Amino acid sequence: MIKDNILNINQKIAEACKRAGRDTSEVSLITVSKTKPLEQLKEAYAAGSRDFGENKVQEMLDKIPQMPSDVRWHMIGHLQRNKVKYIVDKVYMIHSVDSLRLAEEISKEAVKKQVTVKILLEVNVAGEDSKFGTTCKEVCALAAMIAVLPGISIQGLMTIAPYVENPEENRKYFRKLKQLSVDIMSKNIDNVCMNVLSMGMTGDYVVAVEEGATYVRVGTAIFGERDYGQTT
Numbered sequence: 001m002i003k004d005n006i007l008n009i010n011q012k013i014a015e016a017c018k019r020a021g022r023d024t025s026e027v028s029l030i031t032v033s034k035t036k037p038l039e040q041l042k043e044a045y046a047a048g049s050r051d052f053g054e055n056k057v058q059e060m061l062d063k064i065p066q067m068p069s070d071v072r073w074h075m076i077g078h079l080q081r082n083k084v085k086y087i088v089d090k091v092y093m094i095h096s097v098d099s100l101r102l103a104e105e106i107s108k109e110a111v112k113k114q115v116t117v118k119i120l121l122e123v124n125v126a127g128e129d130s131k132f133g134t135t136c137k138e139v140c141a142l143a144a145m146i147a148v149l150p151g152i153s154i155q156g157l158m159t160i161a162p163y164v165e166n167p168e169e170n171r172k173y174f175r176k177l178k179q180l181s182v183d184i185m186s187k188n189i190d191n192v193c194m195n196v197l198s199m200g201m202t203g204d205y206v207v208a209v210e211e212g213a214t215y216v217r218v219g220t221a222i223f224g225e226r227d228y229g230q231t232t
């Protein structure tokens with residue numbers, strides 16, 4: 001059941017925090033509801049979920065008006081510039097900013113709608129060809145360039161670690177993302193804050209929490225496997 005799954009995950013997060021000497025309040029669970037029907041989102045909401053993650057603009061736009069207004073919507077998927085205008089005033093945070101061009105578009109639309117958009121910079125820490133994200137080398141310079149744009153507030157970093165059988169294999173990548181955030185913080189760039197680390201999914205969120213995650217993004221462990229056959 002969705003409720004039991006969420007309780008179980010929060011319990012594991014709490015245990016990981018304890019092992020790492022962290023306060024449980026530092027870590028939030030994002031319920032990744034992509035491809036899942038509304039009634040399952042409502043079940044998660046009833047079990048206490050308030051942060052929901054989606055990776056497609058249209059799907060998010062369909063779901064937003066059908067869920068309570070205190071849900072915080074997180075855009076966690078690759079975002080095309082021509083779709084930015086539909087979500088800037090509706091999302092709580094965009095996790096997947098990996099280029100200046102995308103950030104400029106977000107800034108432009110945010111100014112138009114008179115909002116400030118919280119963003120994370122997505123880093124391809126493992127350097128996988130298949131993944132979006134800026135490189136470890138470039139992220140600091142990218143942060144400095146984006147920081148001067150109006151209507152945007154950089155909150156931290158995000159990564160999608162490789163798919164692995166043994167989550168321990170991803171520990172080095174989570175540690176690296178944490179280190180990058182510390183490095184960027186130490187540069188004291190105006191309008192850059194590094195309080196948020198979005199890392200860890202169903203297979204590896206426990207390790208991510210041990211290494212400093214403040215958001216873990218979990219779908220499968222809450223809702224079960226996704227069926228992509230039924231969606232576009």
Ligand SMILES: *Cc1c(COP(=O)(O)O)cnc(C)c1O
Binds near residue numbers: 076217219220
């Ligand atoms: C789908 C997705 C997740 C959740 O993955 P699970 O393995 O189902 O927990 C997390 N982050 C991103 C960016 C995703 O696209």
